[in-house]
Amino acid sequence: MVEQHRPPTLDTSTERSIEPRLTSRSIRSFVVRNGRLTRAQQQAVEAHLPEYGIPYSETPLNLSALFNRDAPVWMEIGFGNGDALLAMAKQNPDVNLIGVEIHTPGIGQALMGIEAAQLSNVRLIQHDAMDVLQNMIAPASLAKVLLFFPDPWRKKRHHKRRIVQQEFLNTVASRLLNEGVLHCATDWADYAQWMKHEFSINPAFINTAGTGNEAVRPDWRPLTRFEQRGHRLGHEVCDLIFKLREAGS
């Protein structure tokens, strides 16, 4: 079993037994999957998580100390295998990136890529992004938050699990710097409508594409595994890029 090989540094709460270690939030945007780690992913976790991982804690991070430099910080939530996270880190050496993901195989896969490319501007946190934002990120700290292809929770009775809700938007807004950006992308039409509605009733954000409009897919946004899957299924992809509204505007 995967657990037998885990190093003590790994957050073992992320499979099977995550609920007891998490805070009182009762509805989560993920389910804990017992996905198997490949040997390479497992080795990457054992060898590189101590270097690139940040253990979950309830104390706000000192971001400059964490990266040993002052630079804009972007956070990608639910980075999956790290396709976009790694590409953004390579494209933006002057940016510090924090990737947050629950799923251990994705953590392992991303670590393999980080190590192979010797990326010094990426750190990973294996925990629920809502807890991370609320407890580990000080107010007005992040330049961008990226949410690419979040779990769509298709069934109506599961919509409450969708991460884009007012609590999420308010939390992200409080952690963004002035002019900070929240960029969401989805290939699930119903979730795109849902996101548009949630943004439209939230006073903290302004649509960079104009009220009610979708953004043009930016060329720089890396193609992820889930976006490719959406293309194969013939889904249209929707980008929503919202900026923090200036106080008084």
Ligand SMILES: C[S@@+](CC[C@H](N)C(=O)[O-])C[C@H]1O[C@@H](n2cnc3c(N)ncnc32)[C@H](O)[C@@H]1O
């Ligand atoms: C549909 S996948 C998309 C992965 C990747 N962004 C892509 O485009 O290929 C959504 C990912 O979000 C992660 N996730 C969902 N809710 C999360 C949360 N609250 N905190 C951290 N990760 C989360 C899941 O584990 C999953 O890997």
